[in-house]
Amino acid sequence: MVVKQLESVFLKLQEELPRILNRKIERKSSRPRWSMVIDLTRCVGCYSCQVSCKMENGVPYEYFRTHVEIIERGTYPNVRRVFLPRLCNHCDNPSCVPVCPVGATYKREDGIVVVDYDRCIGCGYCVQACPYGARYPNPETGTVDKCDYCLHKLEDDDVPACVANCMGGARIFGDLNDPESPVSLILASKSVATLKPETGNEPKVYYIGLEEAVRVAPGEAIVVNPKVGGVVRV
Amino acid sequence: MSSLVWDALIAVYPFFSGIAAGAYITSTLPVLFKRDELKEVSLLALLISWATLIASPVPLLLHLGSPWRAGNIFLFPQASSPMALFGYFWTVFLVLATISIIVYNWFYSAPWFKSLSTVLAGIGVIVAILFSGYIGFIFGSNKAVELWYNPIIPISFILSAILSGLALVAILYVVVWRLSRMEVNKAALNTMGRIVWWILLLEVAFVGVEILVRTYMQTAGWRILHNILMEQLGLSYFGVQLILGGIIPLIVLSSKRATSSAGLMSIMSLLILIGVFAYRWNLVIGGQLLLEVSPYIYTTTTYTVALVGHGSIFWISAIFVLWALLMSLALVVFSNWRMGVKTYG
Numbered sequence: 001m002v003v004k005q006l007e008s009v010f011l012k013l014q015e016e017l018p019r020i021l022n023r024k025i026e027r028k029s030s031r032p033r034w035s036m037v038i039d040l041t042r043c044v045g046c047y048s049c050q051v052s053c054k055m056e057n058g059v060p061y062e063y064f065r066t067h068v069e070i071i072e073r074g075t076y077p078n079v080r081r082v083f084l085p086r087l088c089n090h091c092d093n094p095s096c097v098p099v100c101p102v103g104a105t106y107k108r109e110d111g112i113v114v115v116d117y118d119r120c121i122g123c124g125y126c127v128q129a130c131p132y133g134a135r136y137p138n139p140e141t142g143t144v145d146k147c148d149y150c151l152h153k154l155e156d157d158d159v160p161a162c163v164a165n166c167m168g169g170a171r172i173f174g175d176l177n178d179p180e181s182p183v184s185l186i187l188a189s190k191s192v193a194t195l196k197p198e199t200g201n202e203p204k205v206y207y208i209g210l211e212e213a214v215r216v217a218p219g220e221a222i223v224v225n226p227k228v229g230g231v232v233r234v
Numbered sequence: 235m236s237s238l239v240w241d242a243l244i245a246v247y248p249f250f251s252g253i254a255a256g257a258y259i260t261s262t263l264p265v266l267f268k269r270d271e272l273k274e275v276s277l278l279a280l281l282i283s284w285a286t287l288i289a290s291p292v293p294l295l296l297h298l299g300s301p302w303r304a305g306n307i308f309l310f311p312q313a314s315s316p317m318a319l320f321g322y323f324w325t326v327f328l329v330l331a332t333i334s335i336i337v338y339n340w341f342y343s344a345p346w347f348k349s350l351s352t353v354l355a356g357i358g359v360i361v362a363i364l365f366s367g368y369i370g371f372i373f374g375s376n377k378a379v380e381l382w383y384n385p386i387i388p389i390s391f392i393l394s395a396i397l398s399g400l401a402l403v404a405i406l407y408v409v410v411w412r413l414s415r416m417e418v419n420k421a422a423l424n425t426m427g428r429i430v431w432w433i434l435l436l437e438v439a440f441v442g443v444e445i446l447v448r449t450y451m452q453t454a455g456w457r458i459l460h461n462i463l464m465e466q467l468g469l470s471y472f473g474v475q476l477i478l479g480g481i482i483p484l485i486v487l488s489s490k491r492a493t494s495s496a497g498l499m500s501i502m503s504l505l506i507l508i509g510v511f512a513y514r515w516n517l518v519i520g521g522q523l524l525l526e527v528s529p530y531i532y533t534t535t536t537y538t539v540a541l542v543g544h545g546s547i548f549w550i551s552a553i554f555v556l557w558a559l560l561m562s563l564a565l566v567v568f569s570n571w572r573m574g575v576k577t578y579g
Contacts, residue, residue, distance in 0.1 A: 071528055101317035103310050103311075119310060122298050128240065133526055144299070
């Protein structure tokens with residue numbers, strides 16, 4: 001029995017390992033549109049995405065380009081924890097872009113919303129306009145900063161640091177214009193949702209299992225980020 | 235949490251820009267609306283507007299993460315951004331105010347004075363309204379912040395701008411005229427008092443309707459907003475903005491005796507100014523006290539102004555001192571206001 005179980009684990013590993021170890025992106029379309037899927041059923045809340053992002057991009061203390069929210073729900077003994085990784089949603093209709101007074105933030109053709117650090121004046125308007133709280137004023141540079149899918153790595157055909165370091169394989173990155181990309185395959189086969197679709201921003205970060213994670217019943221007691229947040233009764 | 239993305243400095247900016255716009259509009263009342271009794275305060279109002287306009291970008295500059303790149307707003311303005319309009323509106327407004335002061339101060343006896351002052355006043359009023367309205371639009375159009383996302387805010391900003399401009403002109407009219415041993419014209423005070431009363435009535439009505447509608451609608455964010463308005467901002471919202479700066483002046487200034495009294499008008503105008511500042515504060519700071527800890531899940535945070543450092547009481551005081559110095563300098567350099575009503579006609 002145990003041997004059979006071990007065998008199935010090894011077989012699964014054999015199947016998954018090439019995908020897990022493969023950190024390179026296969027560029028099949030000439031005009032890629034980068035996107036990410038986050039499978040909440042796979043996220044274990046290890047923070048490796050958060051830590052690796054901070055290390056890769058030199059994100060200052062107390063600020064994050066991506067972070068994992070921990071939501072504790074229910075009343076003892078019926079309790080559970082939900083992990084919700086968050087980052088810039090690289091929206092198709094981003095509200096941060098038109099508000100920038102100097103045009104320092106813009107959406108590239110490949111779908112990535114970036115900041116021109118040489119032009120940004122650090123007014124913070126885009127920080128206020130983003131409904132996802134994905135931007136922060138960087139005190140070290142005097143500009144606004146945010147996730148850019150590790151653009152420097154992407155140019156070398158490497159996946160973003162958070163994707164490469166996700167131990168549960170919960171973050172999947174790929175090209176929406178390539179029907180064979182991992183992202184496209186998931187979007188074609190699984191039920192996904194985006195955060196706050198009602199804002200009209202058309203976010204391009206998709207979640208599997210989102211509805212269960214974020215929808216809170218009226219009167220339900222939850223704790224968000226237990227170390228920093230308090231009990232919120234919705 | 236002791237720091238917000240937009241701190242106290244950003245609350246000072248709309249307060250200044252509102253006064254600049256309101257004081258300019260006050261200066262145009264004799265020309266555009268034939269309020270002859272206000273002729274003697276025209277230049278004073280213009281000088282207040284001009285000095286406040288020069289001081290207004292200072293809190294913005296101090297707030298920027300990269301103030302040395304502030305020129306980018308003139309070099310690379312993005313038309314879709316209401317904030318980019320600042321560069322255009324501020325420059326045009328400053329040029330207009332400067333020309334108006336020069337004309338009012340030195341060319342009042344020229345044959346073309348009346349026609350030129352009418353043209354300047356007409357264009358100036360539009361620019362002044364746009365100048366205060368665009369800031370309201372920045373807040374009112376921001377769908378990411380529950381307290382700000384409100385189409386009434388741009389209109390309410392324009393009304394409170396006129397209100398604060400008129401109030402400051404009324405105060406300085408009494409103070410400067412008394413210090414210069416000149417007689418305060420009660421008819422001028424009364425006219426300013428009547429206009430202030432009507433605008434205040436509209437402003438209080440707007441705020442009242444907003445609270446009523448939001449309370450009735452009970453939207454998702456309302457319960458937290460309710461917490462911010464009732465508890466965190468309680469004193470500054472209901473106590474200072476609504477009662478001290480709204481209801482009390484509204485009641486007192488309803489009497490003609492009060493609007494004709496230099497003492498009462500000054501005190502009520504001061505209360506109105508405090509109320510308008512509280513409005514700016516409650517909007518800018520209050521909006522950010524609603525902290526989204528997770529999608530659809532909100533909590534509240536707190537904010538305290540530091541004594542020193544970025545956005546601190548020290549810097550805010552320094553800005554107000556600079557503003558007072560600028561106004562004093564303007565009154566000394568362009569001293570024709572001393573000639574009062576005899577000059578303009």
